[in-house]
Amino acid sequence: MIGEAVNKFSKLVPDEPLNNAKQIVGLRNRLIHTYDAIDNTIIWTIIKKYLEPLKIETINKIK
Secondary structure: OHHHHHHHHHHHOOOOOOOOHHHHHHHHHHHHHOHHHOOHHHHHHHHHHHHHHHHHHHHHHHO
């Protein structure tokens, strides 16, 4: 869901790219296509580390 939203945001606001947008969309694609090979511990670590900064960055860009 987040990867899809970042992808749409990047298309709607191309002059205000989000940090790590390509990596976020890439992770989304891997989750969708190879979900059975994903380590949930790694995904949870990524969420804990990057979700809040992504939220803050997104809010700041849409203000």
